[in-house]
Amino acid sequence: MTRLLMTADVVGGVWQYALELAAALRPLGVEAHLAVLGPALSTAQRGRAGALGIGVTETGLSLDWLARDAGEVRRTADALARLAALHGADVVQVNQPAFALADYAMPVVAVAHSCVASWWDAVEHGPLPVDxxxxxxxxxxxxxxxxxxxxxxxxxxxxxxxxxxLPRRPRVVHNGRTAVASAGALAGTVFTAGRLWDRGKDVATLDRAAAQVALPFEAAGPLVGPNGEQVACVHLHTLGMLSDGDVAGRLAARPIFVSAARYEPFGLAVLEAASAGCALVLSDISTFRELWDGAARFVGVGDDAGFALAIEALAADPVGRHEAGERARVRASRYTPAANARGMAAIYAEACAPQKRAAA
Known part of the structure; x- marks a missing residue:
């Protein structure tokens, strides 16, 4: 059994990613232990990990993008290297790449789910500020x-x-999510979910679109981020933070699912909605085209009127909406925890190979 130490956090989708990956790795001979950074787990999150039999250590260490300086990031990386040694890990997966910057005694796989430079490139443009x-x-x-x-x-x-x-392009392993069982009927609502406070999600565009559609438009997720950034919505019906079960319950009713993201490295919420058979209306960005071309309607970034028109067109055509949802469901079947685990397990094996370590 290969012993893996994997970092996780609860600020975005990494927690669900880590949980599902850890569970799917076990049949492949990889036993994962999660090192949680940033805010503490909720009682429900601890219970979910326990139910899956996944070991968790809440480190109390800061996330890289909330650190005050480079020294704090490196100290966290050093602490993770010690934790990996304490757990006898054969390989480490850091889901915040900067934490690879330590002298680990074992191979390190750095998975970039996002980063400040790519976020800035997509949302703000121009050179990065000094801070x-x-x-x-x-x-x-x-x-x-x-x-x-x-x-x-x-x-x-x-x-x-x-x-x-980079001297080498990063390898690509698509994320996976367990499919949501749908109720069959089409809900008379529109739904979005995610870090609403994050300007990369462009909830402002959806708030304007909500004023132009007849269907109720619900938005699940936090309005205030741990960095103090926040968003105010006038037309969206904001639901706040929902449990995973509550989100799945809403998606099971097959609302029209919308994402206007300007920056989205993958989009687990979109995948979850697609797996339930929700018709998708997505911003026309490269990630969504890669994953969902032919299985979603695309609208130009920031085009609130375009989003409203796409939503209204689906609402007016139940047959077309059902067919769109089925195309999304079929496409979602490519992106499963099992497929994600197979890809990652192969990478762990490659990283641990003697010739790989000797070359490094």
Missing amino acids: LAWQAALTGDALARADVAVCPSAALADTLARLYA
């Missing part, structure tokens, strides 16, 4: 240093290779 540039420098160094660097989409891999001038 973010040091974070990007650490991420670039870490991706180059890791035994293997991985991205959840080719779109992100290409972007990181360009932004950081």
Whole structure:
């Protein structure tokens, strides 16, 4: 049995990613232990990990993008290296690449789910401000240093290779999610979910679109981020943070699912909605085209009127909406935890191979 130490956090989708990956790795001979960074787990999250038989250590260490300086990031990386040694890990997966910057006694796989440089490139454009540039420098160094660097989409891999001038393009292993069982009927609602406070999600566009559609438009997720960033919505019916079960319950009713993201390295919420058979209306960005071309309606970034028209067209055509949802469901079947686990297990084996370590 290969022993894996994997980092996780509860700020975005990494927690669900880590849980599902850890569970799917066990039949492949990989036993994962999760090292949680940033905010503490909720009682429900601890219970979910326990029910799956997944070991968890809540480290109390800071997330890289909330760190005050490079020294804090490196100290966290050092602490993770000690934790990996304490657990007798054969391989480490850091889901925050900067934490690869330590002297680990075992191979390190750095999975980039997002980063400040690629977020800025998509959302703000232009050169990074000084207070973010040091974070990007650490991420670039870490991706180059890791035994293997991985991205959840080719779109992100290409972007990181360009932004950081990496010597090797990161490998691509698509994320996976357990499918949501749908109720069959089509709900008379529109739904979105995610970190609503994150400007990369562009909830402002959806708020404007909500004023132009007849169907109720619900939005699940936090309005205030741990960095203090927040968003105010006038027309969206904001639901706040929902449990995973509550989100799945809403998706099971097959609302029209919408994402106007300007920046999305993968989009687990979209995958979850698609697996339930929800018709998808998505922003026309490279990640969504890679994953959902032919299985979603695409609208230009920031085009609130375009989103409203696409939503109304689906609402007015139940047969077409059902067919769109089935196309999304079929496409979602490609992106499963089992497929994700097979890809990652192969990378762990490659990273642990004697010739790989000797070359590094």
